[in-house]
Amino acid sequence: MEKYDLIVIGGGPAGYAAAMRAIDFKKSVCLIEKDRVGGAGLYNGALSSKTLWEMSQKVYEVNEATQHLRKEQFEFSWEEVKKTLEEALFERKFHYSCHIKLLQSATEKQYFTYERGFGKLLNENEVEITRSNGEGSKTIYGENIILATGSTPRKLPHIDVDEKTILTSDGIESIKDYPKSLVIIGAGVIGCEYATIFSNFGKTKVYIIDRQDRILPFEDEDVSAMVADNLIRKGVTIHNNAQLERIEKIGNEVEYELSYPDGRSEVIRVEKALLSIGRTPNLENLGLENAGVMLSTRGVHVEDNDTVTNIPNIFAVGDLIGRIALVNMGEIEARYTVERIFSETPVKKLNYDNVCTIMFLRPEVALVGMNEQQCIKQNIPVKVVKLDYSLISRAIAMRRTQGFIKIIVTNDDEMRILGMRVIGEHASTAIQAIGLLIKMHEPIETLSELIHPHPSIVEGIQECVRMLLNRSLFKASVFGDKMACYSLVDGKRTPLERL
């Protein structure tokens, strides 16, 4: 039987990162992927949806900038959109396939093996690989095993997803043309990103069904309100507080019925529906019971800030553990796991305090660390500072002054940063710097006199920090509507006196 130091099941961003990190330790690693290396990091996921988003942003911006000049809207045909999408996917797929091929023929071949097939645990060390092309199966042995089988869209028993008319993110990119109308069920990240994409293209009437009183319910109200306002301005209908009573295919269309707390109900017909109500970990036929691996309510059970399961040589990373479903987190968890297994020196546990993300909306939203509602929920007393984009030179130069920067710090003299939210153009440009400050437990003083490029959106972050220190360029006493600074203790906001 072939023996390896490490077997990795699943070749998405997490599994791939694990295999590559094992090579650095000169350990023998077998990576097993049943379908396509890259997983949802590429296909029907991060790269594909961002390619669509980028194209849709271009369309929207051209039309916005030239609205007084043109009679007709600028547009891409769906064929052009698909072609660009395929080019982008091919480029990345090419990197992976060349990389894998060359690694297997280079000096690394003694370490790296790639197997195309379905991986299943037979016990704590043995994995069966069943090849999809009818070439049978084989069993291999691993000293250590990393499970990285990812997730798939969550479905509901009463919604008949056929990936043609009623779709999930797995099927939406295979549509043959822009739908004339699209209802999106679930107003989380995927739902809002696709609402942005289709409303940007301007060819689809978009509806979002939101069972809560606002979209993006896990984000602060000011963020979700600005995102919602912009979607509505682009013609999107948001059904807030709506209960989906029924959704069914009628011919080539979809009919859905909603009810509201005030007793109202409505029936609407659209061309397509997109179900985006979260993701489910890929646990099926993984053989967890054969090895005695336990589950949590979210996925495979792992220890806090760690990736080890209840079986000491079996680990789980990425979407499969249901902790934070992001490419960057899957990669970090995977790299940590390999270091934890093979490093001769102790490795620091995982830390989720400074996770940086971007929500690809219009405008983009950058997130790092905690938001206000998390501070309230965890009863952490904080200070909050908020600056409107209209006071930032670069936003003025861009003629895009809609947006704000919000920074949350500890409610003490040191004022360590706990989190930041930026919504607006170039929102994502400064999140890693803030992520680094959070990780290093640095006080905000560090940022206040650092030389920032001018004109840039990040100067707004510096102005926020200076406001907290009561030394801002503009004074909140004058621009009270654009600058806010308050303490947030026991859920109560109290304005802080600022000059």
Ligand SMILES: Cc1cc2nc3c(=O)[nH]c(=O)nc-3n(C[C@H](O)[C@H](O)[C@H](O)COP(=O)(O)OP(=O)(O)OC[C@H]3O[C@@H](n4cnc5c(N)ncnc54)[C@H](O)[C@@H]3O)c2cc1C
């Ligand atoms: C529409 C969409 C947009 C997204 N946008 C972003 C974004 O902008 N930024 C971001 O950070 N994240 C984004 N995400 C989330 C991100 O794609 C996932 O968090 C990430 O891909 C998870 O990586 P993973 O390796 O854990 O799992 P996956 O990417 O799901 O990969 C798992 C792999 O395992 C394989 N597999 C499963 N079972 C087996 C088995 N038994 N044997 C062998 N192979 C198996 C699968 O075929 C797959 O290739 C997005 C997701 C979606 C759906």
Ligand SMILES: NC(=O)c1ccc[n+]([C@@H]2O[C@H](COP(=O)([O-])OP(=O)(O)OC[C@H]3O[C@@H](n4cnc5c(N)ncnc54)[C@H](O)[C@@H]3O)[C@@H](O)[C@H]2O)c1
């Ligand atoms: N830009 C990014 O980083 C990015 C982009 C896309 C996806 N992702 C990742 O993918 C994950 C999954 O995204 P998602 O949007 O599917 O999940 P989500 O958790 O972000 O949102 C799901 C939404 O569906 C709603 N919902 C749940 N059940 C419902 C029901 N029965 N009826 C109506 N609404 C319902 C929830 O209230 C929530 O608003 C995200 O958590 C994120 O980690 C990240």
